[in-house]
Amino acid sequence: xxxITDVSPAARRTAPLGLxxxxxxxxxxxxxxxxxxxxxxxxxxxxxxxxxxxxxxGLTVVLGLCxxxxxxxxxxxxxxxxxxxxxTVDYGLNFWVCIGxxxxxxxxxxxxxxxxxxxxxxxxxxxxxxxFQQIVTLVMINWIPVTHGPDGVSGISRPGLFTTAQAYLAxxxxxxxxxxYLVWRLPSxxxxxxxxxxxxxxxxxxxxxxxVQRTKVTxxxxxxxxxxxxxxxFAGGFAYVxxxxxxxxxxxxxxxxxxxxxxxxxxxxxxxxGLLILIPEWLRFLKSVPGLYLAIYGLAVILIVLFMPxxxxxxxxxxTRRFGSRSGVAPVRAEATALELRGSSGHAPEVLRVEGLAKxxxxxxxxxxxxxxxxxxxxxxxxxxxxxxKTTTLNVLSGIYAPTAGSITLxxxxxxxxxxxxxxxxxxxxxxxxxxxxxxxxxxxxxxxxAEHPGNPVQKAHHALDARARAALAFVGLGDRADELVTxxxxxxQRLIEIARALAGNPTxxxxxxxAAGLNSTEKLELTALLKRIAAKGLTILIIDHDMTLVSDxxxxxxxxxxxxxxxxxxxxxxxxxxxxxxxxxxxxxxxPY
Amino acid sequence: MDLVLQLLFTGIGIGSVYALVALGxxxxxRATNVVNFAQGEFSMVAAFLMVIFAVDxxxxxxxxxxxxxxxxxxYGVIFNLGVYYPLRHRTYLPVIISTIGxxxxxxxxxxxxxxxxxxxxxxxxxxxxxxxxxxxxxxxxLLIIAVTIVLVAFQYWFFEHTxxxxxxxxxxxxxxxxxxxxxxxxxxxxxxxxxxxxxxGLAGILVAxxxxxxxxxxxxxxxxxxxxxxxGGFGDVAGAIIGGLALGVIETFGAAYVSVPYKDGFxxxxxxxxxxxxxxxxxxxxxxEKA
Numbered sequence: 095x096x097x098i099t100d101v102s103p104a105a106r107r108t109a110p111l112g113l114x115x116x117x118x119x120x121x122x123x124x125x126x127x128x129x130x131x132x133x134x135x136x137x138x139x140x141x142x143x144x145x146x147x148x149x150x151x152g153l154t155v156v157l158g159l160c161x162x163x164x165x166x167x168x169x170x171x172x173x174x175x176x177x178x179x180x181x182t183v184d185y186g187l188n189f190w191v192c193i194g195x196x197x198x199x200x201x202x203x204x205x206x207x208x209x210x211x212x213x214x215x216x217x218x219x220x221x222x223x224x225x226f227q228q229i230v231t232l233v234m235i236n237w238i239p240v241t242h243g244p245d246g247v248s249g250i251s252r253p254g255l256f257t258t259a260q261a262y263l264a265x266x267x268x269x270x271x272x273x274x275y276l277v278w279r280l281p282s283x284x285x286x287x288x289x290x291x292x293x294x295x296x297x298x299x300x301x302x303x304x305x306v307q308r309t310k311v312t313x314x315x316x317x318x319x320x321x322x323x324x325x326x327x328f329a330g331g332f333a334y335v336x337x338x339x340x341x342x343x344x345x346x347x348x349x350x351x352x353x354x355x356x357x358x359x360x361x362x363x364x365x366x367x368g369l370l371i372l373i374p375e376w377l378r379f380l381k382s383v384p385g386l387y388l389a390i391y392g393l394a395v396i397l398i399v400l401f402m403p404x405x406x407x408x409x410x411x412x413x414t415r416r417f418g419s420r421s422g423v424a425p426v427r428a429e430a431t432a433l434e435l436r437g438s439s440g441h442a443p444e445v446l447r448v449e450g451l452a453k454x455x456x457x458x459x460x461x462x463x464x465x466x467x468x469x470x471x472x473x474x475x476x477x478x479x480x481x482x483x484k485t486t487t488l489n490v491l492s493g494i495y496a497p498t499a500g501s502i503t504l505x506x507x508x509x510x511x512x513x514x515x516x517x518x519x520x521x522x523x524x525x526x527x528x529x530x531x532x533x534x535x536x537x538x539x540x541x542x543x544x545a546e547h548p549g550n551p552v553q554k555a556h557h558a559l560d561a562r563a564r565a566a567l568a569f570v571g572l573g574d575r576a577d578e579l580v581t582x583x584x585x586x587x588q589r590l591i592e593i594a595r596a597l598a599g600n601p602t603x604x605x606x607x608x609x610a611a612g613l614n615s616t617e618k619l620e621l622t623a624l625l626k627r628i629a630a631k632g633l634t635i636l637i638i639d640h641d642m643t644l645v646s647d648x649x650x651x652x653x654x655x656x657x658x659x660x661x662x663x664x665x666x667x668x669x670x671x672x673x674x675x676x677x678x679x680x681x682x683x684x685x686x687p688y
Numbered sequence: 689m690d691l692v693l694q695l696l697f698t699g700i701g702i703g704s705v706y707a708l709v710a711l712g713x714x715x716x717x718r719a720t721n722v723v724n725f726a727q728g729e730f731s732m733v734a735a736f737l738m739v740i741f742a743v744d745x746x747x748x749x750x751x752x753x754x755x756x757x758x759x760x761x762x763y764g765v766i767f768n769l770g771v772y773y774p775l776r777h778r779t780y781l782p783v784i785i786s787t788i789g790x791x792x793x794x795x796x797x798x799x800x801x802x803x804x805x806x807x808x809x810x811x812x813x814x815x816x817x818x819x820x821x822x823x824x825x826x827x828x829x830l831l832i833i834a835v836t837i838v839l840v841a842f843q844y845w846f847f848e849h850t851x852x853x854x855x856x857x858x859x860x861x862x863x864x865x866x867x868x869x870x871x872x873x874x875x876x877x878x879x880x881x882x883x884x885x886x887x888x889g890l891a892g893i894l895v896a897x898x899x900x901x902x903x904x905x906x907x908x909x910x911x912x913x914x915x916x917x918x919x920g921g922f923g924d925v926a927g928a929i930i931g932g933l934a935l936g937v938i939e940t941f942g943a944a945y946v947s948v949p950y951k952d953g954f955x956x957x958x959x960x961x962x963x964x965x966x967x968x969x970x971x972x973x974x975x976x977e978k979a
Contacts, residue, residue, distance in 0.1 A: 161781060165788070210964050217723040218963060220784055221914045224725075225956040228911070236949045342907075346792050353785070385799025385903075388792055395789030399782045400774055 116278070120271035128264035137259050138332075143364075143371050144266040145328040150351045150363040151277045152320030158357030159286060160313035161293030162212065166223040167348040169230035170200045170318045172340025174325030176234070179247035179335045189253035193326045197319060204318025208311040219314075227342045234337035246336025250329050259331075266327050270364075273320060277360040284546055284554075289313050291532050291543050298530035301492060303518035303547025303599060343388055350391050353398045356405025365407050431561055433569040435631045436551060436600060442506045445470045445603050445634045446491075451500035452658075453483075453490050460486040462658035463500070468603065468651075473625065473635045475645045475666075478655035479678055484638045485527065487655065488607050491636075492524050493517045505602050519549030523601030525592040527608040531580045537591050538563045538576040544595035551600060566598040567591070570624060586617040593624070603634045610641040622647055646670065654678070690822035695940050701829030702898070703936020704836035705731075708891035709913035710920070710928035711843070712884035718860035718923055719880040720772060722783040726791035728910025730885045731892025734760050735901040736798055738893050739807045749812060753893055757886055764885030768878050776877075791906070799903045806900035832894045839887065840929060856880060908952060912939075915959040921969030930970065 132140065149171045156162050177196025181187040187195075203226075211222045234241050241247075256262040280286035288309045291299040300306045329335050347370065355366025374380070380387045402409060446468040453461040461483040468474040478484050489495045491502060493514035501510045509517050523544075532540050541563035545552065552562055567576045570590040575583070580591060589609060596604055609625075610618050618641065625648045629635060639645055645652065645666075652669040654662040662672040669675060709731060716724045737759045741752035771790045775783045817826040847853035858866040859876040867873045891909070899905055913928075916935045920927025935955060942954040962969065 157781075163781065163784065210960060217780070217784065218918075218967075220723070220725065220788075221911070222959065222963065224907075225911060225915075225959060228907075229953055229956055232950065232953060343792075346788070349785070349788075383800050384804060385796035385801075387796075389796035389800060392789045392791070392793030392796060395792065396771060396786050399786045399789065403778075403782065 116275060120268075120275070124264055124267050124271065127267045128260065131260065134259070137263055139371060139375065141259070141263050141266060141331040142328070143368050144263070144270045145324045145331055146348070146351070146371065147270055147324070147364045147367040148273050148327065149321045149324030150348055150355075150367045151273055151360050152317035152324075153348060153352040154277055154357060154360055154363045155280065155289070155320070156313045156317035157352060158359070158362075159281060159293065160289040160310060162310055162313060163220045164223050164314065164317050165220055165342075165345050165349065166207075166227040166230070167317070167321045168340045168342070168344035169227045170204065170321030171325035171328065171344070171348075172230060172234065172335070172337070173200050173203065174322030175329040175335045175340065176241065176247070176325075177322075178326045178329035179250045180241070182251055183247055183249055189251070189330065193323070196322050196326045200318045200322030201315055204315040204321075205311060207318075208314035209307075212307060212310045212314060223345075224342065227345055231337055231341055234340070241337075244337060246334060246339075248334045250333045250335070252330045252333075256330075262331060266331065269323070269327060273323070274360045274364070277363075282556075285309070285312065287539065287543055287546070290535065294532035294534055295530050297494065297514075298526070298532065299543070300514040301494075301518060301524055301526075301530075302544045302595060303515050303549065304543070305513075305515050346388070346391060346395070350395055350398075352405075353395060354405055356407035356409070356411075358404065358408055359411070362405050362407035366405065369406075431565045433562075433565040433597065433631075435597065435628075435633050443470055444468065444503075445505055446636065447501075447503040448487075448491070449501050449503075451487065451490060451502065452498045453486050453495055454498045459658050461490065461497075461655075464655065464658070464660050465500075466653045466660060466663055468634060468636050470634055471629075471632050472650045473629050473637065473648050474651045474653070475649035476636060476638045476653050476655065477640070477642075477645055481657075482655040482678075483658040484655055485607060486658075488524070488605055488638055492522060492605060515547070518599060518601075519547050521549060521600075521602030522605065523596030523599050523603070524605035525589065525596055525607055525609060527611055529585070529588045529592055531588055531591060531595075533581055535580060536577050537567055537572060537580055537583065537594075540580055540591055541566050541576075541595045541598045545598035545600075547599055549599075563594075563598055566594040569597065569627075570594045571620070586613050586620075589613070589621075590624070593628075597628070597633075601633070603636060604628065606635065606637045606639075608639050609637065610639050610644050618644060642670075691944070693823045695944055696937060697823060697825060698829065699937030699940035700933055701826070701832050701936070702895075702940065703916075703933035704832045705891045705895040705909065705932075706912045706916045706935050707929040707932025708836060708839065708887050708894075709909050710916040710932045711840075711925065712888040712891075713910075713913050713917055714923060714925055714928045715860075715880055716884045717917075719856070719877050720776070720783075722772070722780045722787070723914070724772075724884070725784060725787040725910070726767070726771070726794065726906075727884070727888060727913065728906035728908070729791050729794045730760065730763070730888025730906075731895070731909050732798065732901075732903065732906030733763055733794060734889030734892035735809065735896040735905065736802065736807070737889075738809055738896055739802075739901050743807065743809065756893060757889055760885045760889035761882050763889075764882035765878065767885065768881040772877075772881070773874070791910075795903050795906060802903070804903070806902040809896040809901055811897040828894075828897050835890065835894060836929075839890070843925075852879075911952075912955050915955040915962075917969075918959055918962050918967075919969055921971040924969065924971045927969055927971040 149167055153164060153167055156164050174196040177199055178189065178192045181192030181195060182189055207222060207226055211218045235244055252262050256265045281290060288304045291302065291304055292306050292309050296306050351366040351370045352363055354369060355364065356362025374387065380390065398405065404412065444467040448467065449465050451461055451464045452459065464487060476484055476487065486495065490497045493512060497510065501508060504517065504520055504522060507520055509520055512520065532543065538560065542559050545559050545562045552558060564573060564576050567573050570593055572587060572590055580588060583591065609621055613621060622644055625635065629648065637649065649666055652664065652666050653660060654669060654675050656678040661674045661678060662669045709727060712730065713724065713727050734756050737756035738752055741747050741755050742749055767790065771786050772783060775786055811828045812831055813827040815827055817824055847857055855871045856876050856879065858871055859873050863873050912935055913932065916931035917928050919934055920931030935958065938958060939951060939954045943951040
């Protein structure tokens with residue numbers, strides 16, 4: 095789902111104002127809920143809307159922010175509800191203790207499910223969450239001695255302070271307001287940015303230093319936690335829980351709520367939840383035919399995905415954004431500071447040492463025992479004809495492939511078995527041949543993510559990261575367009591943003607994968623100049639490219655691969671005149687004299 | 689020992705159904721790179737069509753089966769055009785969600801039309817079964833096993849020895865290259881959906897006399913078939929068949945020796961064990977995203 099989270103940079107600058115408005119609005123809502131006396135029917139609807147909204151916001155986090163699916167939200171909701179129901183009724187525990195126990199349970203279940211499946215990709219997660227949902231329902235129905243079976247648990251009491259429906263409703267609205275605020279602010283926090291990066295491009299996220307697996311599991315656990323919290327509140331609100339309230343069908347209802355309202359914002363969650371609680375109340379006659387009501391939900395899901403992928407709130411905010419930008423205030427721009435590059439303080443003369451590196455795909459030896467080393471402060475080029483194993487070598491170096499044999503030492507540290515994000519933290523930066531940016535973000539947000547990894551010796555306060563990202567963009571020549579969406583940049587400029595993203599992370603070694611690919615001749619000249627400016631700052635560069643003009647222009651040292659093996663290594667002049675290299679590139683006539 | 693043989697026979701019989709549905713899963717996955725979460729409903733819809741033709745209208749069994757399969761072909765076309773095709777250029781997530789929506793829509797439409805009461809479909813043969821030594825061979829199970837063997841053999845021949853089969857394989861391996869070679873990719877995907885709906889439907893028709901025809905049968909079968917594809921290795925055709933058979937056997941033994949109410953839980957257990965310890969399945973290779 096390629097939804098744009100609605101926290102634009104402009105929105106962030108006006109954050110204090112937004113916060114004030116939010117607090118005022120929330121206070122009014124809580125006050126209204128606490129003082130206005132509704133009839134019991136309305137109170138019930140509001141109570142359901144408030145508790146459901148908390149659970150639906152969990153889906154905002156996991157689906158909207160992180161791009162992962164959860165089809166068991168009703169199960170987590172049910173676990174929270176049963177913790178409160180069984181705890182207070184059967185075991186006489188305090189209400190708050192039960193909420194705590196429920197949250198611990200859902201958090202553990204969510205983390206376990208996430209950790210066991212998430213690395214395998216979305217399809218598995220979808221099916222595993224469906225299975226989990228069915229298991230929970232099976233247990234609720236069949237484990238009668240503990241769960242009371244299909245009869246459910248009745249007579250659940252509310253905590254001391256909030257025994258009246260009115261007071262309890264005010265309490266639920268307060269919790270909703272707090273959760274809503276946290277979910278609203280999450281996208282612009284480091285964790286939220288990591289989630290969005292993972293959603294937009296997992297591979298780029300890992301290479302930018304984000305622990306993709308942990309980020310996804312965290313998102314999933316937060317989703318489960320909010321599900322459990324909503325369920326616990328629900329149990330107190332309605333005093334009765336039974337298995338059919340937490341079935342797979344309810345998980346689909348939750349999913350429809352978040353999709354209808356819009357996955358990108360907690361406001362969408364509230365809008366979707368409210369509508370899907372009210373509409374069925376208005377159309378009560380639909381419930382007289384079993385199935386009809388859910389069939390319409392199913393149809394609604396398809397239609398929303400087809401025609402309104404950003405949901406109602408996404409559609410509204412798109413509209414207001416377009417309207418707003420016409421009268422828009424020009425963003426205030428701070429003068430960009432100069433980019434400082436301080437890689438590691440290591441002393442080894444070699445920044446990178448590769449020994450006996452091999453990568454076999456079945457019988458294909460893409461890389462077959464390659465050794466070379468990159469001297470500190472040098473620009474080193476790795477070249478070779480198509481299919482010689484260059485890009486495979488780069489992918490093994492950055493941790494995307496595990497090597498079949500050999501070792502990789504980065505600045506004195508053996509990184510052979512580290513995952514990509516750990517190598518980035520250890521001082522590796524890289525770009526991709528086919529550009530991998532976070533497509534729903536601005537240029538500066540992309541670069542901030544590159545600066546944010548824990549191995550970067552800069553301040554992690556937001557303004558410091560922001561300043562560093564702007565400095566990196568200014569360094570590559572895009573400083574005045576920092577707040578534009580990356581998709582509005584030309585191909586060549588997107589490549590520069592990738593380089594800025596890598597530079598912002600203060601790498602010890604910069605890996606460039608065919609940076610000149612797809613550039614026109616002017617852009618290639620600009621690139622050459624940029625590489626020379628980077629090299630002048632003392633950063634070590636390993637570049638892979640086909641473009642001989644570029645390579646011989648910037649490289650001090652060249653390693654040549656062919657058929658996965660090293661055929662030459664040395665300074666540009668001697669290497670490019672090496673007979674094996676000439677043969678590899680131009681072919682040879684059997685009787686041609688060398 | 690007799691009980692073991694008996695359970696083995698039953699397990700392979702029910703496992704054949706999982707294998708057929710898993711096969712449909714894998715074919716669509718290979719052609720479109722998305723998992724169809726409404727795969728189980730192919731079986732459910734076909735079983736309900738059988739109830740309409742053979743029970744409600746009282747038409748002969750073979751005619752009802754033919755008409756049901758014809759209906760499934762049409763269903764496959766509609767499914768592709770309504771649920772997958774408009775989303776083909778989006779990421780997998782909207783497509784998954786759309787197939788889930790389709791599953792909910794179809795299941796509950798059937799519920800609205802037929803109510804929650806399971807429908808009964810008589811077995812194909814008058815003779816319910818016979819004994820070979822101590823083992824009782826149920827004729828419906830025998831039929832399922834026989835049809836599965838024939839279908840797998842046909843599919844092997846079709847994909848390996850016909851031009852259309854080769855074109856389908858080319859499409860599933862590299863859509864762009866296939867279209868450059870003049871293969872009509874959209875048509876190939878359409879054929880895949882129709883074929884997948886047909887084998888899913890056939891599985892549904894075969895299993896209906898054993899399981900009852902209910903709105904839940906689709907979801908149950910889909911979960912088992914998915915677990916089967918994980919066991920066999922995702923995207924692997926032979927793996928799906930062996931995974932399906934293995935799951936049928938595991939489940940039958942689990943129900944006999946461990947617990948009946950949690951019978952459907954074994955698939956989940958096996959699924960999670962494989963995901964944790966051998967996510968690439970028995971035959972699959974781990975696929976990594978290319979940089």
